[in-house]
Amino acid sequence: MADSRRSAGLRGTCASTVRTPSGRCRKAKFVAEYQDRPVPSYDSCTFGIETVDEGRLIGLVGLGDTQHDIGTSELTVYIGETDGRGRGFGTEAVRLMCRYGFDRMGLRRIQLWVADGNAAAIACYLKAGFVEEGRARRTFRSGGVWHDMVLMGLLEDELR
Numbered sequence: 230m231a232d233s234r235r236s237a238g239l240r241g242t243c244a245s246t247v248r249t250p251s252g253r254c255r256k257a258k259f260v261a262e263y264q265d266r267p268v269p270s271y272d273s274c275t276f277g278i279e280t281v282d283e284g285r286l287i288g289l290v291g292l293g294d295t296q297h298d299i300g301t302s303e304l305t306v307y308i309g310e311t312d313g314r315g316r317g318f319g320t321e322a323v324r325l326m327c328r329y330g331f332d333r334m335g336l337r338r339i340q341l342w343v344a345d346g347n348a349a350a351i352a353c354y355l356k357a358g359f360v361e362e363g364r365a366r367r368t369f370r371s372g373g374v375w376h377d378m379v380l381m382g383l384l385e386d387e388l389r
């Protein structure tokens with residue numbers, strides 16, 4: 230990829246070299262789940278997001294809950310290394326994962342739920358071509374405030 234500072238690669242192998250500093254339980258749990266995940270299949274797959282220049286694992290992206298009869302799957306993405314956020318990696322990983330879903334898994338549609346206050350995630354999804362399709366109002370509580378959960382969807386010809 231042209232600019233290695235803004236390039237991420239997807240890697241399907243185990244993240245066993247990742248250190249998980251104590252106190253960062255959420256990240257440790259996430260990495261542990263990644264290490265124990267089932268072998269990637271067309272039902273569910275999780276990939277590590279590595280920086281191309283350093284080969285450093287900075288996050289995970291995946292598709293799951295696939296319904297083959299209607300060709301849909303649900304996207305998740307997480308940049309666990311906070312210094313990896315806001316540098317374009319999330320958007321690139323989402324684009325790569327969706328392209329994999331459409332080309333390799335035969336999907337017609339990819340969807341996700343995101344809290345309406347998660348501006349970075351929503352911006353990232355919009356850039357990849359997702360559109361808002363609906364809302365479950367006040368179903369997520371954070372910091373004592375109720376938020377809507379936004380349903381976003383992407384059809385194959387909308388990926389950009």
Ligand SMILES: CC(C)(COP(=O)(O)OP(=O)(O)OC[C@H]1O[C@@H](n2cnc3c(N)ncnc32)[C@H](O)[C@@H]1OP(=O)(O)O)[C@@H](O)C(=O)NCCC(=O)NCCS
Pocket residue numbers: 288306307308309313314315316317318319320321341342343344347348349350351352353356
């Ligand atoms: C959501 C997430 C995957 C986005 O990945 P990222 O690499 O940080 O995002 P990108 O750098 O690709 O940025 C995408 C867009 O969001 C914008 N953005 C980034 N941080 C932002 C913020 N805090 N507020 C508003 N917009 C923001 C960027 O400006 C960029 O748009 P631009 O290129 O037009 O400027 C990442 O921040 C993350 O893992 N967050 C925690 C987990 C999470 O929320 N996952 C999603 C659950 S639904």
